Amino acid sequence: MDLLDKVAIVTGGNSGIGAGVTDMFAKHGAKVIIADISLLESDSLADKLQRQGHEVYAIETDVTKVETVESMVSETIKRFKTIDILVNNAGVWAAQGFVDRAFSSPEDWDITYEVNLKAVATVTNAVVPHMKSNSNGKIINVASVGGKIGSPTNPAYMASKAGTISLTKSSALEYAKFNINVNAICPGFVWTPMAMSIEEQLGSNHPEFTNMTPREIYDSLVAEKIPLGRDQTPDDIGNLAVFLASEYSRNVTGQAINVCGGFNMD
Numbered sequence: 034m035d036l037l038d039k040v041a042i043v044t045g046g047n048s049g050i051g052a053g054v055t056d057m058f059a060k061h062g063a064k065v066i067i068a069d070i071s072l073l074e075s076d077s078l079a080d081k082l083q084r085q086g087h088e089v090y091a092i093e094t095d096v097t098k099v100e101t102v103e104s105m106v107s108e109t110i111k112r113f114k115t116i117d118i119l120v121n122n123a124g125v126w127a128a129q130g131f132v133d134r135a136f137s138s139p140e141d142w143d144i145t146y147e148v149n150l151k152a153v154a155t156v157t158n159a160v161v162p163h164m165k166s167n168s169n170g171k172i173i174n175v176a177s178v179g180g181k182i183g184s185p186t187n188p189a190y191m192a193s194k195a196g197t198i199s200l201t202k203s204s205a206l207e208y209a210k211f212n213i214n215v216n217a218i219c220p221g222f223v224w225t226p227m228a229m230s231i232e233e234q235l236g237s238n239h240p241e242f243t244n245m246t247p248r249e250i251y252d253s254l255v256a257e258k259i260p261l262g263r264d265q266t267p268d269d270i271g272n273l274a275v276f277l278a279s280e281y282s283r284n285v286t287g288q289a290i291n292v293c294g295g296f297n298m299d
């Protein structure tokens with residue numbers, strides 16, 4: 034119970050990696066607010082975890098809208114009086130209709146910038162005053178190994194994640210004097226709804242993947258590119274999030290840590 038009674042907000046916390054982080058935080062004793070744009074799925078995960086005895090609640094939040102972010106933070110304070118941990122996890126791969134091409138469309142650039150990067154600053158700005166008043170806080174930004182290595186097929190996403198890594202370092206410098214640690218997690222391949230849609234796009238655009246299901250494409254990429262060669266789950270990301278949210282990481286800040294089975298080693 035490394036997070037006993039800590040209050041955490043997880044953006045995009047009802048699906049894939051965010052759901053894994055929410056689940057792990059709850060199991061380690063945290064009280065969790067799922068701040069996701071899709072309320073139905075958030076309510077359903079919160080209900081499931083409440084039935085297991087955990088304090089998990091859903092608040093409908095569009096992280097790109099300052100007003101809804103501020104009202105989610107106020108509601109969290111009203112319920113729990115404090116905020117100890119923020120996980121900026123909400124993310125998008127690209128705008129609807131993304132197809133494999135050399136350069137992302139203007140819509141891809143806009144949505145990935147708005148959700149993956151600018152919203153990290155928006156939610157952080159709304160939460161930090163509460164952490165400052167406690168002289169304590171842990172902020173975890175979910176970036177991607179893509180932000181370190183780039184890609185020829187979705188530069189907008191990769192740039193947004195490189196931006197998240199940069200923002201993590203700036204925030205770590207800005208908030209260190211308030212005893213607020215800010216770190217990024219850089220996942221490699223994780224089988225989630227986002228991964229499924231990426232593999233669907235690969236399947237429709239690359240002849241070598243024709244007649245393969247999205248899961249088969251994903252498994253073939255893991256086998257080819259991941260030194261450890263095993264499937265990676267949202268819980269693998271959740272494990273690092275628990276460490277970064279706990280006092281075990283009290284002297285870790287400004288880092289961008291990969292969880293990728295050795296896919297990238299920088």
Ligand SMILES: NC(=O)c1ccc[n+]([C@@H]2O[C@H](COP(=O)([O-])OP(=O)(O)OC[C@H]3O[C@@H](n4cnc5c(N)ncnc54)[C@H](O)[C@@H]3O)[C@@H](O)[C@H]2O)c1
Binds near residue numbers: 044046048050126223
């Ligand atoms: N799956 C992977 O292989 C992988 C790899 C590296 C990084 N990531 C990153 O991990 C994070 C989670 O991705 P995932 O794979 O679990 O994807 P996912 O699509 O399963 O989950 C993303 C969540 O973000 C929410 N969201 C989207 N826009 C939002 C908004 N405007 N406001 C609030 N919530 C919003 C969605 O509703 C969803 O619940 C993302 O930041 C993603 O870029 C994923």
